[in-house]
Amino acid sequence: MRYAQSVVDLVGGTPLVKLNSLAAGLKPLILAKIEYVNPGGSVKDRIALKMITEAEKSGELRPGGTIVEPTSGNTGVGLALVAQQRGYHCIFVCPDKVSEDKRNVLRAYGAEVVVCPTAVAPEDPDSYYSVSDRLVRETPGAWKPNQYANPANPASHYESTGPEIWADTDGKVTHFVAGVGTGGTISGTGRYLKDMSGGAVRVIGADPEGSVYSGGTGRPYLVEGVGEDFWPSAYDPTVTDEIVAVSDAESFAVTRRLAREEGLLVGGSCGMAVAAALRVAQHLTEDDVVVVLLPDGGRGYLSKIFNDEWMASYGFLTQDGHTTVGDVLR
Ligand code: PMP
Numbered sequence: 378m379r380y381a382q383s384v385v386d387l388v389g390g391t392p393l394v395k396l397n398s399l400a401a402g403l404k405p406l407i408l409a410k411i412e413y414v415n416p417g418g419s420v421k422d423r424i425a426l427k428m429i430t431e432a433e434k435s436g437e438l439r440p441g442g443t444i445v446e447p448t449s450g451n452t453g454v455g456l457a458l459v460a461q462q463r464g465y466h467c468i469f470v471c472p473d474k475v476s477e478d479k480r481n482v483l484r485a486y487g488a489e490v491v492v493c494p495t496a497v498a499p500e501d502p503d504s505y506y507s508v509s510d511r512l513v514r515e516t517p518g519a520w521k522p523n524q525y526a527n528p529a530n531p532a533s534h535y536e537s538t539g540p541e542i543w544a545d546t547d548g549k550v551t552h553f554v555a556g557v558g559t560g561g562t563i564s565g566t567g568r569y570l571k572d573m574s575g576g577a578v579r580v581i582g583a584d585p586e587g588s589v590y591s592g593g594t595g596r597p598y599l600v601e602g603v604g605e606d607f608w609p610s611a612y613d614p615t616v617t618d619e620i621v622a623v624s625d626a627e628s629f630a631v632t633r634r635l636a637r638e639e640g641l642l643v644g645g646s647c648g649m650a651v652a653a654a655l656r657v658a659q660h661l662t663e664d665d666v667v668v669v670l671l672p673d674g675g676r677g678y679l680s681k682i683f684n685d686e687w688m689a690s691y692g693f694l695t696q697d698g699h700t701t702v703g704d705v706l707r
Contacts, residue, residue, distance in 0.1 A: 385462050388415055388422040388455075389537045393545050393668065398638035399631070399651065403658045405551075405665035409651070410542065413643060413674030417454040420538075420672040424561055425455030427533030428522040429463065442518035443468060447509040449475040449483075450602060451673055452524055457486035468516070470509040479677065525609035530561035531568070538562065539569025542668050550578055552661070554654040554669040556603040556646040557582040557590050557620075560612020562670060567616040582620045583646075583653035591622035599625045599681075599691065600645040602672065621653035626693050628652055629682050630700035632675070636683070642675035645682050 381387050393408040400407040412420035432438035444460050446452065449471035460467045467488035471480065472495040480490045491512070493505045501507060513519045524530050542550055553570050555563045567580035587596035588604025595606025600623075608614075625645075632648025635641040654669040661667065681687050688694045695701055 383462050384416045385426060385459055388417075388426050388459075390541065391415065393542070394639075394641075396639060396651070396669075399634055399655065400658070403655065403661075404663045405658050405661040405667050407654060407658055407667045407669065408546070409639075409641065409647075410538075410668060410670045411641070412670065412672050415455075417451070417458050418674050418676075419451035419454065420562060420670065421451035422455040422458070423533045423537055424524060424527075424530045425452060425459050425522075427536070428524070428527050428529040429456070429459050429465075431527075431529040431532075432520055432522070433463075438465065438520040439518055440464065442466075442520055443516050445470070445509055445512045445516060445519050445521050446524070447471070447505050448524070449479055450677075452522075453483045453488065454486065456522065457483060457488040461487050468512055470505055470512065472505050524561065525559050525611055527611065530559055530611045531565035531613065534562050534565025535569045536565075538566040538670070539573075542566065543570060543573050546666055546668065548573065549666045550574075550668050551665045552579045552581060552654075552657060552667040554581045554583060554621075554650055554657060554667060556650045556670075556672065557584055557588075557612065557617075558603045558605070558646075559609050562672070564611065564613040564616050566670070568613065571616065579618050580616055581653060581657055582617045583650045584620050584622050585628070585649065586622045586624050588622075591620045593622075600628045600649050601678075602644070603646045603649060619657075621656055623649045623652045624702075625691070626700070627702045629688065629693055630702040631655075632678075632682050633700060635671075636675060641671065643671050644673040644675055644678055647671035647673070647675075648682075 396407045415422040443466040445468045447470045453469045470491045474495045497504050513521050570578040584591040585598040585600045585604040587593040587598045628649035631652045
């Protein structure tokens with residue numbers, strides 16, 4: 378019989394799939410790493426497992442303890458499913474702009490969700506930051522993973538994502554492309570691939586136009602989970618060789634093409650990363666192997682990226698229903 382001992386054992390070990398339609402006319406092999414097959418539906422299961430395991434080892438998280446983190450998305454799901462299997466309670470703090478659906482996903486896994494007003498300053502006692510700090514102080518046995526500064530975040534990718542890519546490409550990978558949010562994925566995976574290849578693998582970060590990684594000031598953009606308005610310590614800028622800035626329009630156009638042409642229903646940061654990979658691939662040869670990481674699935678974005686009215690309201694669709702960027706990628 379072949380089975381996992383618990384859902385936690387199913388984290389990682391995700392497959393690579395060749396991009397065909399989107400890579401037409403380009404010389405290198407372009408492979409997408411599909412993170413939505415993780416049990417919590419995203420790449421964040423990896424960091425959740427490692428952050429919790431390290432905190433158990435260091436004694437910061439004790440039996441029956443409570444995990445408190447300001448998160449509304451994928452990291453919360455990953456933490457909730459590992460916590461539940463190991464007997465911890467979770468409290469997630471999220472701003473009220475986060476959809477009811479997303480909050481209900483966290484509750485479905487047994488987490489408690491505390492909602493804070495979006496329209497207050499960070500120092501306001503009701504803000505997302507103030508409330509999560511207060512909950513940590515006031516809850517006995519509380520521990521805050523803090524994915525932005527926790528070294529276990531990049532370490533999880535150094536120990537799992539990187540080795541998987543190296544093994545599955547027989548060490549032939551030449552370029553690695555990933556979106557940058559906390560920076561954990563690109564820093565840990567990129568560092569491993571560089572270590573294994575003697576520095577030969579080129580590491581490319583994809584960033585929403587406006588975010589600090591590509592020289593922006595933190596101006597707003599719509600793609601979720603990537604880009605920042607500050608530099609987190611989980612990000613190691615010495616690993617990244619190049620940053621490619623991608624517009625929302627292009628990210629969403631490519632996201633829709635991934636669903637329609639490759640059968641990959643994925644999130645907007647996946648379209649952003651693939652847009653960057655296609656741009657990089659234009660200058661490469663048949664000998665190159667580009668791996669691009671797709672962090673999550675598209676179900677959470679049906680009312681946005683995959684909704685024509687929403688797309689049109691931001692000017693991302695033309696009158697006849699086509700995305701406005703068309704063939705800009707080639
Ligand atoms: N895409 C999505 C949807 C995410 O939730 C995240 C994590 N914030 C990322 C990309 C970026 O990954 P990382 O935090 O490892 O840079």
